[in-house]
Amino acid sequence: MQIIVCIKQVPGTTEVKINPETNTLMRESVAGIINPYDTYALEEGVRIKERSGGEVTVLSMGPPQVQESLREAISLGADKAVLLSDRAFAGADTWATAYTLSAGIKKLGTADLIICGKQAIDGDTAQVGPGMTEFLDIPFVAFVRKVEGIGNGKIKVERLMDDGYEVVEMSLPALITVVKEINEPRLPSLKGKMRAKSAPITVYNADDLGVDKQKCGLNGSPTKVDKIFTPPPRGGGQQLSGSASEVADKLAGLLRAAQVI
Numbered sequence: 001m002q003i004i005v006c007i008k009q010v011p012g013t014t015e016v017k018i019n020p021e022t023n024t025l026m027r028e029s030v031a032g033i034i035n036p037y038d039t040y041a042l043e044e045g046v047r048i049k050e051r052s053g054g055e056v057t058v059l060s061m062g063p064p065q066v067q068e069s070l071r072e073a074i075s076l077g078a079d080k081a082v083l084l085s086d087r088a089f090a091g092a093d094t095w096a097t098a099y100t101l102s103a104g105i106k107k108l109g110t111a112d113l114i115i116c117g118k119q120a121i122d123g124d125t126a127q128v129g130p131g132m133t134e135f136l137d138i139p140f141v142a143f144v145r146k147v148e149g150i151g152n153g154k155i156k157v158e159r160l161m162d163d164g165y166e167v168v169e170m171s172l173p174a175l176i177t178v179v180k181e182i183n184e185p186r187l188p189s190l191k192g193k194m195r196a197k198s199a200p201i202t203v204y205n206a207d208d209l210g211v212d213k214q215k216c217g218l219n220g221s222p223t224k225v226d227k228i229f230t231p232p233p234r235g236g237g238q239q240l241s242g243s244a245s246e247v248a249d250k251l252a253g254l255l256r257a258a259q260v261i
């Protein structure tokens with residue numbers, strides 16, 4: 001079973017500088033961490049490998065510093081690590097990111113199952129996983145809380161819904177995005193840490209992937225982040241005191257004064 005887990009390196013802090021020209025995050029300016037939802041994706045990939053055999057490859061698109069997070073992923077049980085890195089990939093929106101990651105998966109050849117996190121904690125769009133299935137022409141289920149079984153070329157999963165869950169079965173190759181209820185990520189083993197130190201990381205640039213650079217990075221992004229700013233802190237609000245009807249009267253008065261009612 002060839003399992004590919006997509007992990008994104010995200011800023012480990014909110015103190016991130018923003019590039020004033022492109023309005024994108026200057027990711028090199030801060031230490032990065034593995035996107036929390038992707039640690040659940042990686043854990044699930046390793047558990048499926050332990051149950052069904054096969055190999056787990058972690059795949060990421062980003063600047064050279066992402067190699068640190070890929071090494072961490074190896075210490076957590078991944079067998080191979082691949083980084084897609086090129087200046088042409090910088091500033092990508094979700095469409096351009098999905099296009100480039102899909103090209104990376106095609107370059108790696110056979111993938112039976114692709115696992116993504118529910119969303120990234122910086123862009124927060126939850127769009128990349130489903131977007132990749134457009135380029136790879138494979139089925140997907142998002143918000144997976146349990147992998148019930150894999151066999152006969154199919155995977156059966158439980159998808160988290162607002163009012164419960166659904167059981168869905170689909171043919172492989174396929175993609176799932178996982179929620180944090182799916183498992184408890186393991187800690188790195190000493191053996192894993194040792195292996196991660198010397199493990200080779202394959203790095204592909206745009207030419208290696210044979211991608212159309214006009215479809216990558218900021219150039220290939222239909223969505224442009226217009227402005228990123230920290231919203232001003234909200235005012236302290238006003239405490240109303242008195243009996244319930246007195247407070248109700250005061251509130252009605254304030255709302256009328258504000259012409260809300």
Ligand SMILES: Cc1cc2nc3c(=O)[nH]c(=O)nc-3n(C[C@H](O)[C@H](O)[C@H](O)COP(=O)(O)OP(=O)(O)OC[C@H]3O[C@@H](n4cnc5c(N)ncnc54)[C@H](O)[C@@H]3O)c2cc1C
Nearest residue numbers: 006008061092093094116117119120123124125126127128
């Ligand atoms: C504040 C902010 C707002 C943004 N708003 C938008 C927007 O509205 N529209 C838009 O198109 N772009 C937006 N972007 C850009 C967006 O963050 C990037 O396109 C990013 O590469 C992917 O989107 P995401 O972070 O939302 O990831 P998500 O779609 O939330 O990520 C879901 C999963 O996809 C995988 N994944 C995502 N990125 C990578 C990667 N680089 N390498 C490997 N796996 C990955 C991971 O498994 C991850 O858990 C925004 C960025 C920021 C910082």
